[in-house]
Amino acid sequence: MLTREAIAEQLEAILGPERVITDKEVLKESSIDRYRKVQSVFGIYELPIPAAVVKPADAAQVAAILRFADKNNLNCVPRTGGSATEGGLETIVENSIVIDGTAMNRIVKIDPVSMMATAQCGVNLEVLENRLREQGLTMGHSPQSKPLAMMGGLVATRSIGQFSTLYGGIEDMVIGLEAVFPNGEITRIKNVPRRACGPDIRHIIIGNEGALCYITEVTVKLYRFYPENNRFLAYALPDMKTGLDILRNVITTGYRPSIARLYDAEDGAQHGFNQFAGDNCVLIFMAEGPERIVTATIEGITEIAGTCKGWTAIDPRAIENWFTNLNWGPEKVAQEREFLKKNLNTGFTTEVSGNWDCILAIYENALARIKKDFPHIDDLTMLGGHSSHSYQTGTNMYFVYDYNIKGDPAEELEKYHVPLNAMIVEETLKAGGSMVHHHGIGKYRTPWTKEEHGSAYYLLDSLKKVLDPNGIMNKGTIYPVEE
Numbered sequence: 001m002l003t004r005e006a007i008a009e010q011l012e013a014i015l016g017p018e019r020v021i022t023d024k025e026v027l028k029e030s031s032i033d034r035y036r037k038v039q040s041v042f043g044i045y046e047l048p049i050p051a052a053v054v055k056p057a058d059a060a061q062v063a064a065i066l067r068f069a070d071k072n073n074l075n076c077v078p079r080t081g082g083s084a085t086e087g088g089l090e091t092i093v094e095n096s097i098v099i100d101g102t103a104m105n106r107i108v109k110i111d112p113v114s115m116m117a118t119a120q121c122g123v124n125l126e127v128l129e130n131r132l133r134e135q136g137l138t139m140g141h142s143p144q145s146k147p148l149a150m151m152g153g154l155v156a157t158r159s160i161g162q163f164s165t166l167y168g169g170i171e172d173m174v175i176g177l178e179a180v181f182p183n184g185e186i187t188r189i190k191n192v193p194r195r196a197c198g199p200d201i202r203h204i205i206i207g208n209e210g211a212l213c214y215i216t217e218v219t220v221k222l223y224r225f226y227p228e229n230n231r232f233l234a235y236a237l238p239d240m241k242t243g244l245d246i247l248r249n250v251i252t253t254g255y256r257p258s259i260a261r262l263y264d265a266e267d268g269a270q271h272g273f274n275q276f277a278g279d280n281c282v283l284i285f286m287a288e289g290p291e292r293i294v295t296a297t298i299e300g301i302t303e304i305a306g307t308c309k310g311w312t313a314i315d316p317r318a319i320e321n322w323f324t325n326l327n328w329g330p331e332k333v334a335q336e337r338e339f340l341k342k343n344l345n346t347g348f349t350t351e352v353s354g355n356w357d358c359i360l361a362i363y364e365n366a367l368a369r370i371k372k373d374f375p376h377i378d379d380l381t382m383l384g385g386h387s388s389h390s391y392q393t394g395t396n397m398y399f400v401y402d403y404n405i406k407g408d409p410a411e412e413l414e415k416y417h418v419p420l421n422a423m424i425v426e427e428t429l430k431a432g433g434s435m436v437h438h439h440g441i442g443k444y445r446t447p448w449t450k451e452e453h454g455s456a457y458y459l460l461d462s463l464k465k466v467l468d469p470n471g472i473m474n475k476g477t478i479y480p481v482e483e
């Protein structure tokens, strides 16, 4: 067993001292992610502190770090934007190495002919998107964390953005990529529009959450950008069932608005929707693209909504204002920390998915279960949800819960967040849905990984055994810790 000092020294010999960080504060912050945002605000760091944070310059350096870690049985936690919400960045093993990809931040190529962009893992999504827009192009990827997240993490978590109904999730955008495996093998999956050369091996890497390999470079599809044609529609509705019916009809009829979101009254009020929708649910659409497609999409949705009763139209300008301020950058994170510290109140989310035939049951059962079984129900200051990503066969449900933290902030996790998350996951699996829609399994939904995958867990388990036989990649993420 190497000591912390020996690990740092040997990493310095591999990478040069300027690429190895052992500053105590950086190490502490790098032992967690936003799952422990309450503890971090109060300076409570209970997990093993990593031995070092390293900032490799390229895939060859990543390979050298992984070979060293594999030989010495050291846990490695890949990291890029640091916006993870499910514990994927937690260092649960003593003397872990955090591999920070932010120095690999080059936009390698923008190709407007074959409509592709290649970027290293540490390229921030907003930076890439702004560069593309200067050329009249877009990636079409807009998670709320766009100002924070980076290409490596976005691919590693199977992220999804607000325009997903039109552009899909990141898995629909990635053409090819480069990744490094624990034995130091550097693999590159080439960029072609489609092929039938065996299974699609991109999907071993997309969504691996740093538990199988380190993503160093990504190539994604591009689209033309037509912001001047964006058009919004919004409706106030009496209940989620009416909203889900309209949503399902719009999507299954074949319309592809870029945004399709349905908020319940509680969640909508968090966004100020109660000012114009009272205590109703709110259904929002945005159409984008070439003008003729936008016009047809808006007309089609209006016609479908017209066949349902009980809604009132909302002035789309109210929605445009809300949409402009939806994303989260460093300022909002700082404001959130201030608020939490002052008010001892915070909020978390659990996002799941289900087919059209069970999503309403998932929504209703999860909320009913929390209201019935959660022992600290009086501390909840908000409980609700929304659907934000719809498909031909179903949609997601994004549960949101805020609470006052009574007692010791160190106990917040076990007292509030863990049981609330568990009740939503359990009710989702019971009703036939999937326990994670887009944040990744991280470390807090691993108790249900086997139940989620059923007999297909054999495949997931085999990948880990073959690709990471010594188990050095992000221990406790995706895969439950057995011992």
Ligand SMILES: Cc1cc2nc3c(=O)[nH]c(=O)nc-3n(C[C@H](O)[C@H](O)[C@H](O)COP(=O)(O)OP(=O)(O)OC[C@H]3O[C@@H](n4cnc5c(N)ncnc54)[C@H](O)[C@@H]3O)c2cc1C
Pocket: 033, 034, 077, 078, 079, 080, 081, 082, 083, 084, 085, 087, 088, 089, 101, 121, 142, 143, 144, 145, 148, 149, 150, 151, 152, 153, 154, 155, 156, 157, 158, 159, 160, 161, 162, 208, 209, 210, 211, 213, 214, 215, 216, 328, 438, 439, 440, 442, 474, 477
């Ligand atoms: C305010 C807020 C809003 C959010 N909104 C959305 C949203 O709309 N849609 C959405 O999908 N997510 C959202 N998220 C979650 C988060 O932003 C995404 O999961 C994002 O993809 C993480 O990217 P990152 O670069 O920050 O990755 P990190 O936080 O650094 O890492 C995330 C995970 O990926 C692994 N990882 C990181 N880099 C690599 C790499 N190079 N190779 C292999 N594994 C790696 C890490 O080990 C970790 O498990 C939100 C988060 C916040 C805080």
